[in-house]
Every structure is written in structure tokens, then in C-alpha cells.
Amino acid sequence: MPSLHRAPTKGSLETKERIFDAAEALFMDQGFSTTSLRAITAKAKVNLAAVNYHFGSKEALIREVFDRSLGPLNGARMAQLDRLEAAAGGNxxxxxxxxxALVSPALHVSHDPLKRGAAFLRLLGRALSEPAEYMRAFLPAHYRDVVVRFRRALSLALPNLSEAELTWRMHFTFGAMAYSMAGTDAVELFTTPDDAGVDDAEAIVQRLIPFLVxxxxxxxxxSRATRSVEPSARKVA
Amino acid sequence: MPSLHRAPTKGSLETKERIFDAAEALFMDQGFSTTSLRAITAKAKVNLAAVNYHFGSKEALIREVFDRSLGPLNGARMAQLDRLEAAAGGNxxxxxxxxxALVSPALHVSHDPLKRGAAFLRLLGRALSEPAEYMRAFLPAHYRDVVVRFRRALSLALPNLSEAELTWRMHFTFGAMAYSMAGTDAVELFTTPDDAGVDDAEAIVQRLIPFLVxxxxxxxxxSRATRSVEPSARKVA
DNA sequence: TGACGTTTGAAATGTTTGTTTGGAACCCAG
DNA sequence: CTGGGTTCCAAACAAACATTTCAAACGTCA
Structure with missing residues (x-):
């Protein structure tokens, strides 16, 4: 048996990293099902088999691409909310x-070349409307805590809002946010083609926050209160 | 030469219609690239070759699915805006x-079984974040007029909003709208699983409008006014 | 240096994709 | 009944796909 978990020797991390970056970039502007391993390995200039060697499968690669950025991102979101709640002291x-706290950590998601942050945002936005089943499997797992935390905070800040109403408004909020990050391709075509750079994530956030608030x-x-008799929780599903 | 454009004899329209409905349903909750012709023809219970016979290609099928609903939908939007502007008389x-006028025609998009309306909305929402190139080709063609019309109306109604600001807010508006229509799969997982039925399109619209307004x-x-020197209408495009 | 574990490369695997084919079944006019 | 145009079907097609295989290349430790 070899020395377990030894530090890789030559260009192994380098290769895995190149695959990673290439995959992220291609997933970003092509989607997941559409992007082939051949395209990824070609862009990364590595062998086709390298993906299955380093990651096991295409699905595992996608999962790792997310885990690497979604974890820190949502961690930053909750940390920022923690600070706010601590400062408010019960109020x-x-x-x-x-x-x-929800939108802005998307900017400073990592200390990487900064381009990676913006890239991942569009990647995430695209994932939220991806049909693949493996997306529905592990993406909610990353988000559930965040949603619960922010729902509670918003519910306190907006006391005269029913739970159902809050659900919808969070729905719209996530929608506008996800779309703003992913939808540059589609929208810049039918709005005006030559506006402020869509790549400027800071500009997006600074305009998105007031809109959402x-x-x-x-x-x-x-103020229809409870509009009929309150459907009383239909099939719980 | 046969009698051109004769009324089909047996189940031809019936077959084409079944393909159409099956494709719409599958595109809706699976996306376009992901949905195979085999899945469509299986669901429609027709032969695999039927798609290429009746539509010519998969891309043509997608295009027809859109043309059939997007035309009337955007027509209704602009007609409703026409009535509003006529009633306002210059104001x-x-x-x-x-x-x-932008959101609600999505409900009464056709006099069809009504289910088709809601189905198409999710289809459209999904298309807006689809990577496929043929999507970017003919979808803006359908939307350009609508965007120009509504941008003008909104610009009049919100005079103290710069053009750039208006672009962003329309961006967010379309985002929340598209996502609300498409994103039931992703969101109902990480909000609360048992809220008001997401299929109830009327409920969505009635809550979405105040949010967007x-x-x-x-x-x-x-109030950074005109943040630099007002770019003075670059290439009109 | 020599042996071993790790990584890479080129080729082949089997599956799934969209599309095409040739013939059978069908309908209706002559 | 007969021919021609239309529709349908089972099968086959080539291309693209993710994945596997196996030998060569590499780095590290004994």
C-alpha cells in the first residue's frame, strides 16, 4: 500500500484545476447538459479520460464545481446575517x-482572481433553471439553511406580512437575483444592446438591492387578509 | 401534382397535435436540449419519425411550439397597452x-384548455435561460417590439429615471417574471413545500404585480442623477 | 538504481442522440 | 378497381456522447 493521501507529485493538481476552471467557464455560458466532457477537456487541454479519473463522472464534476463555491458563498451570507442580528440584539x-446580506456576498465570494466570483454567479443562476435531476438533488441541500435563516429574519422585519405572502416575495426575490446573474445572454438582446457592462457585478447589486427592498x-x-377561508394546508407533498 | 394543401385525411392533425402537446409538456419541465425526440414521441404515442416528418427537425418543432403561443401572448400585451395609452390620451x-398589461396577458394567452396557458408560461420562462443558440436567434425577434413599447411607456410614467436605470429595472422585472413562471421546480424545494399551489397562475400574477410596481x-x-455625462444615445441598434 | 503507486495518453467500449430510409397502410379521385 | 398522394411504421444510420481499458510516462521512496 502506498503512502495514503500523499501530496500529488507533478501536474496533478494543476490538471484538476484546469479541468475545474474550464468546466466552470463552459457550464456558465452553455449550461450543463449541453456542455460535453470533450469540450471541457479540449478547453483545459487535458486528456478526455482525465475527468473521469479525477472526478469519477460528469455529475461528480458538476457537484464539485458547486460545492467549491456555493459553500463559501452561503457561508458568507449567513455570517453577514449573523453579524446583523447580533448588532440588532433581538430587534x-x-x-x-x-x-x-443575501445579495452582496455574491460579489466577494472568494479571494480568487475576482473573475471567478462573477463567473460562478452566472453559473449558479443558470443552475436554478436547469432541468437536470441531480441539480434538484443537492442544490436545495445547500440552500435550505440559507432560506430558513433569511425567511426568519425577513418575517421579523416584515411583521404584517403573512407567511404565504412572504414565500411569494422571497420567490420573486430569488428570481430576480438568479436571473440577473444568469440572464445576460438572453436579456441584453432584447433590452438595449449597449448599456452599462453586465459583467460589472457591483453595479448590478447596487441597483438590485433597492429594487428588491x-x-x-x-x-x-x-389587504384581502385571508382571501377565502384559508385553504388549510392542502396535500402536504 | 396532387391537390395542394388538401385537408389531411386521417389522424394527421391529430398526430401533429399530440406531438405538439407532448413536446410542450416535456420541454416545460426538462428543458430543450435535455428532452429527446424519443421521449417526445413516446409520450405522444407516435412513431419516432413522425417529428421529422411533420416538423422537419427538432429545432423547427421548438420554433413552432413558441410561435404558436408567443405570438398571441405578446399581441395581447401590446393590445392591452394600446388601450391604456388611448385611454390616457397623451398622459x-x-x-x-x-x-x-405586461404580466396578466400571460394568463389569458389563449382560449385553449387554459392549462396550456400556464404550461407555456413555464416553457417561456425556461427558454429565457436556455443556452441553445437557436433560442437566442428567434426569441428576441418575438420580444423586441414588446420591450420597446413597454420601455417607452415606463419611461413616460417614470420620468425621473435614467435610461440606464430603467434598463436595469426592466431587467429585474423580466427576471422575476420569467423565474416565477419557470422556477417552480427549483424554488418549491427550498422555500416551504406546502404553500399555495404554484400552478395557480392567477395567484402568482396578483402577488407579482405589486412587487414589481x-x-x-x-x-x-x-440620486446620483446622471452618473457621468449621459452617454447620449450611442448606436441606436 | 529499481520497484511501486500515481498520473497521463490514445484507442475502443457501449449507449444515446437526431435524422433518414423503404415499404406498408391509408384515403380519395378518376 | 386502380393510381397517386399522404401518412405511418420498424429499422437502420452516422454522429456525439460518457465511460472504460491498458500501456506508457512520471515521481517518489526504499
Missing amino acids: PVAIDKIVE AGLKSPTPK | PVAIDKIVE AGLKSPTPK
């Missing part, structure tokens, strides 16, 4: 601060 | 009415 946190704080539609 | 139209009307971030 509700300001909504704009909550939204900022206003939407979250908006008065409930018609 | 700006109320923002909530504009947003309603509030976002669109929100004060500009720092």
Missing part, C-alpha cells in the same frame, strides 16, 4: 441590510 | 396598469 434587522416592503395587494 | 399611463417606483439608489 428586527433593517430590510435593506438583510437583502444586502421596495418590492418586499410593498403593501399587501388588497 | 403617462399608471405604472401598475403597465405592469399588469414597488420595485420600479423605488427611489434611485443615491
Whole structure:
């Protein structure tokens, strides 16, 4: 038996890293099902078999691409929310601060070349509308804690909002956020082709936060209270 | 030469229709690249070759699925905006009415079984984040007029909003809208599993409109006015 | 240096993709 | 009944796909 878990010798980490970066870039602007291992290995300039050797399968590669960035990202989100709640000391946190804690860590997701941050954001946005089943399997696992935490904070900050209403508004919030990160391809075509650079993530966030805060704080539609008899939790599924 | 364009004899329209419905349903919750012709023909219970016979290719099938619903949908949107502008007589139209004209026709998109309407909405939402190139080719063609019209109306209704700011807010608006229509799969997992039925498109719209209106009307971030020198309408495109 | 574990390379595996084919079944006009 | 146009079907097609295989190359330790 060899010395277990020994530090790789030659270009092994280098190869795995190149695969990683190439995969992230291609997934970003092509999607997951569409991107072939051949395209990835060609871009990374490594052998085709290298992916299955280093990662085991294409699905495992996708999972690792996410784990590497989604963990720190959501960790930063919750840490920032922690600080806000600690500073507030039991009182509700300001909504704009909550939204900022949700949106802005997306910028400083890692201390890497900074390009990786923006790249991963579009990758994540794309994943949220990806049909693949393995996406539905482990992506919610990453997000559940974040959603629970932010839902609680928002529920405190917006006390006159029913639980159902809050669910919808968080739904819209995540939608606008995900789309803003992923949808540059589709939208820049039918808005105006020559606006402020879409790559400038900071600009997106600075405009997105007020938009979302206003939407979250908006008065409930018609104050219809409970609009009929409250459907009383249908099939729990 | 046969009698051109004769009414089909047996189950031809019936077959084409079944392919159409099956394709729409599968595209909706699987995406385009991911859905195979074999899956479509299996669901439609027709022969594999039927797709290429009736539509010519998979891409043509996708295009027809869109043309059939996107045309009437955007037509209804613009017609509704027409009525609003005629009633306003030169004055700006109320923002909530504009947003309603954009969002609500999605409900009454056709006089079909009504289920088709909701189905197509999710299909459209998914298309907006689809990587395929043929999507970028003909989808903007359908949307360009709508965007231009609504941008003009919103620009009048929100006079103290710079063009760049308006672009971003429309961006976010389309994002929340598209995601709300497509993202039921991803979101219902990490919000709460047992909320009001996501299939109830009317409920979505009634909650989405106030959210978007509030976002669109929100004060500009720092009132940085025209942040540099006003880019003065570059290439009109 | 020599042996062993790790990594890479080129080729082949079997599966799945969209598309094409040739003939049978069908309908209707002549 | 007969021919021609249309529709359908089972099968086959080539291309692209993820994955596996096996030998060669490499680095490290004895």
C-alpha cells in the first residue's frame, strides 16, 4: 500500500484545476447538459479520460464545481446575517441590510482572481433553471439553511406580512437575483444592446438591492387578509 | 401534382397535435436540449419519425411550439397597452396598469384548455435561460417590439429615471417574471413545500404585480442623477 | 538504481442522440 | 378497381456522447 493521501507529485493538481476552471467557464455560458466532457477537456487541454479519473463522472464534476463555491458563498451570507442580528440584539434587522446580506456576498465570494466570483454567479443562476435531476438533488441541500435563516429574519422585519405572502416575495426575490446573474445572454438582446457592462457585478447589486427592498416592503395587494377561508394546508407533498 | 394543401385525411392533425402537446409538456419541465425526440414521441404515442416528418427537425418543432403561443401572448400585451395609452390620451399611463398589461396577458394567452396557458408560461420562462443558440436567434425577434413599447411607456410614467436605470429595472422585472413562471421546480424545494399551489397562475400574477410596481417606483439608489455625462444615445441598434 | 503507486495518453467500449430510409397502410379521385 | 398522394411504421444510420481499458510516462521512496 502506498503512502495514503500523499501530496500529488507533478501536474496533478494543476490538471484538476484546469479541468475545474474550464468546466466552470463552459457550464456558465452553455449550461450543463449541453456542455460535453470533450469540450471541457479540449478547453483545459487535458486528456478526455482525465475527468473521469479525477472526478469519477460528469455529475461528480458538476457537484464539485458547486460545492467549491456555493459553500463559501452561503457561508458568507449567513455570517453577514449573523453579524446583523447580533448588532440588532433581538430587534428586527433593517430590510435593506438583510437583502444586502443575501445579495452582496455574491460579489466577494472568494479571494480568487475576482473573475471567478462573477463567473460562478452566472453559473449558479443558470443552475436554478436547469432541468437536470441531480441539480434538484443537492442544490436545495445547500440552500435550505440559507432560506430558513433569511425567511426568519425577513418575517421579523416584515411583521404584517403573512407567511404565504412572504414565500411569494422571497420567490420573486430569488428570481430576480438568479436571473440577473444568469440572464445576460438572453436579456441584453432584447433590452438595449449597449448599456452599462453586465459583467460589472457591483453595479448590478447596487441597483438590485433597492429594487428588491421596495418590492418586499410593498403593501399587501388588497389587504384581502385571508382571501377565502384559508385553504388549510392542502396535500402536504 | 396532387391537390395542394388538401385537408389531411386521417389522424394527421391529430398526430401533429399530440406531438405538439407532448413536446410542450416535456420541454416545460426538462428543458430543450435535455428532452429527446424519443421521449417526445413516446409520450405522444407516435412513431419516432413522425417529428421529422411533420416538423422537419427538432429545432423547427421548438420554433413552432413558441410561435404558436408567443405570438398571441405578446399581441395581447401590446393590445392591452394600446388601450391604456388611448385611454390616457397623451398622459403617462399608471405604472401598475403597465405592469399588469405586461404580466396578466400571460394568463389569458389563449382560449385553449387554459392549462396550456400556464404550461407555456413555464416553457417561456425556461427558454429565457436556455443556452441553445437557436433560442437566442428567434426569441428576441418575438420580444423586441414588446420591450420597446413597454420601455417607452415606463419611461413616460417614470420620468425621473435614467435610461440606464430603467434598463436595469426592466431587467429585474423580466427576471422575476420569467423565474416565477419557470422556477417552480427549483424554488418549491427550498422555500416551504406546502404553500399555495404554484400552478395557480392567477395567484402568482396578483402577488407579482405589486412587487414589481414597488420595485420600479423605488427611489434611485443615491440620486446620483446622471452618473457621468449621459452617454447620449450611442448606436441606436 | 529499481520497484511501486500515481498520473497521463490514445484507442475502443457501449449507449444515446437526431435524422433518414423503404415499404406498408391509408384515403380519395378518376 | 386502380393510381397517386399522404401518412405511418420498424429499422437502420452516422454522429456525439460518457465511460472504460491498458500501456506508457512520471515521481517518489526504499
